[in-house]
Amino acid sequence: xxxVGIVGLxxxxxxxxxxxxxxxxxxxxxxxxxxxKHCSEALALGLVDEVCAGLDRLQECDIIFLSIPxxxxxxxxxxxxxxxxxxxxxxxxxxxxxxxLSIPSDTREHFVTAHPMTGTEKFGPxxxxxxxxxxxxxxxxxxxxxxxxxxxVAREIFTAIGxxxxxxxxxxxxxxxxxxSHMPHALSYALANSVMEQEDSQSIIALAGGGFxxxxxxxxxxxxxxxxxxxxxxxxxxxxxxxxxxxxKKCEKMVERKEWNNLNEWMxxxxxxxxxxx
Amino acid sequence: xxxVGIVGLxxxxxxxxxxxxxxxxxxxxxxxxxxxKHCSEALALGLVDEVCAGLDRLQECDIIFLSIPxxxxxxxxxxxxxxxxxxxxxxxxxxxxxxxLSIPSDTREHFVTAHPMTGTEKFGPxxxxxxxxxxxxxxxxxxxxxxxxxxxVAREIFTAIGxxxxxxxxxxxxxxxxxxSHMPHALSYALANSVMEQEDSQSIIALAGGGFxxxxxxxxxxxxxxxxxxxxxxxxxxxxxxxxxxxxKKCEKMVERKEWNNLNEWMxxxxxxxxxxx
Numbered sequence: 001x002x003x004v005g006i007v008g009l010x011x012x013x014x015x016x017x018x019x020x021x022x023x024x025x026x027x028x029x030x031x032x033x034x035x036x037k038h039c040s041e042a043l044a045l046g047l048v049d050e051v052c053a054g055l056d057r058l059q060e061c062d063i064i065f066l067s068i069p070x071x072x073x074x075x076x077x078x079x080x081x082x083x084x085x086x087x088x089x090x091x092x093x094x095x096x097x098x099x100x101l102s103i104p105s106d107t108r109e110h111f112v113t114a115h116p117m118t119g120t121e122k123f124g125p126x127x128x129x130x131x132x133x134x135x136x137x138x139x140x141x142x143x144x145x146x147x148x149x150x151x152x153v154a155r156e157i158f159t160a161i162g163x164x165x166x167x168x169x170x171x172x173x174x175x176x177x178x179x180x181s182h183m184p185h186a187l188s189y190a191l192a193n194s195v196m197e198q199e200d201s202q203s204i205i206a207l208a209g210g211g212f213x214x215x216x217x218x219x220x221x222x223x224x225x226x227x228x229x230x231x232x233x234x235x236x237x238x239x240x241x242x243x244x245x246x247x248x249k250k251c252e253k254m255v256e257r258k259e260w261n262n263l264n265e266w267m268x269x270x271x272x273x274x275x276x277x278x
Numbered sequence: 279x280x281x282v283g284i285v286g287l288x289x290x291x292x293x294x295x296x297x298x299x300x301x302x303x304x305x306x307x308x309x310x311x312x313x314x315k316h317c318s319e320a321l322a323l324g325l326v327d328e329v330c331a332g333l334d335r336l337q338e339c340d341i342i343f344l345s346i347p348x349x350x351x352x353x354x355x356x357x358x359x360x361x362x363x364x365x366x367x368x369x370x371x372x373x374x375x376x377x378x379l380s381i382p383s384d385t386r387e388h389f390v391t392a393h394p395m396t397g398t399e400k401f402g403p404x405x406x407x408x409x410x411x412x413x414x415x416x417x418x419x420x421x422x423x424x425x426x427x428x429x430x431v432a433r434e435i436f437t438a439i440g441x442x443x444x445x446x447x448x449x450x451x452x453x454x455x456x457x458x459s460h461m462p463h464a465l466s467y468a469l470a471n472s473v474m475e476q477e478d479s480q481s482i483i484a485l486a487g488g489g490f491x492x493x494x495x496x497x498x499x500x501x502x503x504x505x506x507x508x509x510x511x512x513x514x515x516x517x518x519x520x521x522x523x524x525x526x527k528k529c530e531k532m533v534e535r536k537e538w539n540n541l542n543e544w545m546x547x548x549x550x551x552x553x554x555x556x
Contacts, residue, residue: 117487137485166484176482179473184493186533190525191465192548195457197521204454205554206444207415209395213555214492215462220552223545227538234533241530243475245523247468252519255464255512260505267501270470274498276483277491 001028005061007076009033009042009051011120012092013067014128017047019161022130030057041125055079063153066091069228074102083110088153090114094177095232096141096170109147112154115139115173116163117181121220134162139177141170178236183244185218185226186237192219279306283339285354287311287320287329289398290370291345292406295325297439300408308335319403333357341431344369347506352380361388366431368392372455373510374419374448387425390432393417393451394441395459399498412440417455419448456514461522463496463504464515470497 004020006013009031020027031048032055033039039051058064059082066073070093077099080089090112093099100113118136120127138158143151158165168176195201195216208216230237254263282298284291287309298305309326310333311317317329336342337360344351348371355377358367368390371377378391396414398405416436421429436443446454473479473494486494508515532541 117485119487119489136487139485168481172481176478176485179476179482180485180490181487183472184469184490186526186529187465187469188489188493189545189548190522190529191462192551193528193544194461194518194521194525196547196551197525198457200454202554203446203450204457205551207395207417207454207458208555209397209414209459211397211466211496212458212462214495215466216551216555217492218489219548221545221549223542223549226545227542230533230541231536231538234536237533238530240472241526241533243472244468245526245530247472247475248464248519248523250471251464251468252516252523255508255515255519258509258512260509263508264501264505266471267467267497267499267504269474270467270497271499271501273470273474273483273494276480277486277494 002026002063003028003030003061005030005032005058005064006048007032007055007058007064007066008068008072009038009047009125010067010123011127011129011132012116013065014042014045014047014125015130015132016065016067016092016161018128018130019133020157021046023160030061032058038125045125045128047125047128059083062087063157064089066093069093069225070095070099070232071228073099077103077111080107083107086149088112088150090154090157092116093232094181094229096139096173096177098232100142100145100170103145108145110150112143112146112150113141113170114154114158115141115177116158121218123222123225131162133158136163137166138163139173140165140167141173143167174233175236175239178233178240179243182229182233182237183240185221186230186241187244188216188219188221189226192216280304280341281306281308281339283308283310283336283342284326285310285333285336285342285344286346286350287316287325287403288345288401289405289407289410290394291343292320292323292325292403293408293410294343294345294370294439296406296408297411298435299324301438308339310336316403323403323406325403325406337361340365341435342367344371347371347503348373348377348510349506351377355381355389358385361385364427366390366428368432368435370394371510372459372507374417374451374455376510378420378423378448381423386423388428390421390424390428391419391448392432392436393419393455394436399496401500401503409440411436414441415444416441417451418443418445419451421445452511453514453517456511456518457521460507460511460515461518463499464508464519465522466494466497466499467504470494 029048307326
C-alpha cells in the first residue's frame with residue numbers, strides 16, 4: 001500500500017485522487033483541508049480514505065501532494081518535518097520560482113515542484129473530475145534540485161494519469177505561465193467587469209453568445225487563489241499585461257484611423273496561433 | 279412549397295438551412311454564393327436544392343436570407359428588386375444600424391434586420407451545424423419599420439428553429455453587440471498576437487491549458503468578416519475597447535501597488551457576472 005497525503009481537497013487535489021484511483025487500487029489516501037466542510041465532502045465522495053487535522057500524519061506518507069493556493073504551499077513547506085526517508089513531496093502551484101526558492105536546502109531533495117496546466121473555474125471537492133489531468137501538460141521545474149528517486153516517482157505518477165511532462169527552470173516557467181495563464185485570467189476578469197460597469201449591463205449580458213461565454217468563463221475563478229498567484233508572479237504578470245495592452249492599442253488605433261488592410265493583416269496573424277496550438 | 283433564398287452559403291446560411299429542414303419538409307432552398315467551391319459543397323451537403331448565379335432568381339422566393347459579411351449585405355440590399363409581393367428579406371449581419379439605414383424606403387417593409395447571437399470560429403458550408411441556432415438569442419431590430427406580415431414570418435421562423443427573440447432599436451443593438459461580441463473578438467485577437475510576439479512563443483504555446491484555449495478560440499475567426507464588422511461598428515467598438523482598457527489598467531495598477539485586498543474585491547465583482555449569465 002502506498003500512502004498518499006493530499007493537502008487541499010479541492011478541484012486539483014480531489015481530481016488527482018480520482019485519477020490515481022483509476023490507475024491503481026494500491027493507494028491509501030490521507031486528506032487534509034482547513035475547511036471542515038471540504039473534509040466531510042471529500043470523505044463522502046470517496047476522494048480520501050481518511051482525513052486528519054494536522055500535518056503530523058503526513059510523516060507516514062510515501063507521497064505528499066500540496067494542492068492549495070500558492071501562498072499556502074510556501075507556508076506548509078516550512079512546517080513539514082520528519083518526512084519518511086524516501087518521501088516525495090509534489091506541490092501543484094501555478095507559480096514556481098518563489099515556491100522553489102522557499103524549500104529548505106536540507107529537505108530539498110524530497111521536493112518536486114510541478115504545475116499541471118489544467119483546471120476549471122470551479123472549486124471544492126465536488127468539482128473534482130477523474131479526467132482533469134488526462135492528455136494535459138505538466139511542467140516540472142528545477143528538477144536538478146530534486147532527488148533522483150523523487151524525480152522518478154513524480155514522472156511515474158504524472159505519466160500514469162496520462163500527462164505530458166515538460167521540464168524547465170522555475171524562472172522560465174513563471175514567465176511562460178504569465179502569458180499563457182495568469183494574464184489571460186486578468187483579461188477575463190477585466191472583460192467581466194467592463195460589462196458589469198455598463199449602465200445597461202443586464203440587457204447586454206442577455207445577448208451573450210458562445211464567444212463571450214468562453215472569454216468570461218475563467219472570470220468565475222476563485223479570487224483568493226488568484227490573488228496569491230498574481231502576488232507571486234507580479235513582475236511577469238505586469239510584463240504580460242503590457243504586451244496585451246500594446247496589441248489592443250494597435251487594434252484600437254487601426255480601427256480609429258480606418259486602417260482596414262492593416263487590421264485585416266493583424267487579425268490574419270492572430271489566426272496563425274492556431275497552426276501551432278491545435 | 280415555400281421558396282427560400284439563401285445568399286451566402288457559409289456557417290450561418292448553411293446552418294439555417296439544416297435547422298429549417300429539421301423543422302419542415304416544406305422548404306425549397308435556392309442558394310447563392312460568389313465562391314463557386316462553396317456552391318458545389320453546399321449542394322453536395324444538401325444545404326440547398328439548387329444554386330443560382332445571380333440575384334434574379336431571388337425574385338421568386340418567399341423568404342430571402344442574407345448571410346454574408348455586413349458590407350456585402352448593404353451592397354446586396356441595393357440590388358434586390360422585383361421582390362414577390364409578400365417576400366420577407368432577413369439579414370443576419372452582426373451590426374445593425376448601418377444596414378437598417380441602408381434599406382431603400384420603398385422596399386423597407388420587406389426587410390427584417392436580425393442578429394442571431396451564435397456562431398463558431400469556423401466558416402464555409404462544411405462548418406454548418408443543425409443546432410447552431412437552438413436555444414440562442416436572436417435580436418430583431420427596428421421592427422416598426424418592417425411590415426406586420428414580414429415581422430410575423432421572421433418571428434415564426436426564428437421560433438421554429440428554437441431561438442429566443444429579443445427586439446430593440448439598431449443603435450442600442452450595436453452598442454450592446456460591441457461589448458458582448460465585437461470587443462471580445464478584438465481582445466481574443468490581441469491575446470493571440472501578444473503571445474505570438476514573444477521570442478519563445480512556441481514554448482509558451484506548448485503550455486496552453488483550457489483557459490487559454492477558450493480565450494483564444496475566437497481569434498481563429500475570419501479576418502474579412504470581422505474587418506467589416508469593426509468598420510461598421512467603429513465608434514461603439516472603440517468605446518468598448520476603452521472600457522476594457524480601463525478595467526485592465528485598474529488590475530495592472532493594483533498588482534503594481536500590491537493592493538491585494540482591492541484586487542481580491544475586483545475579482546470578486548467579476549465573479550458576479552456569472553450570477554446573471556448562467
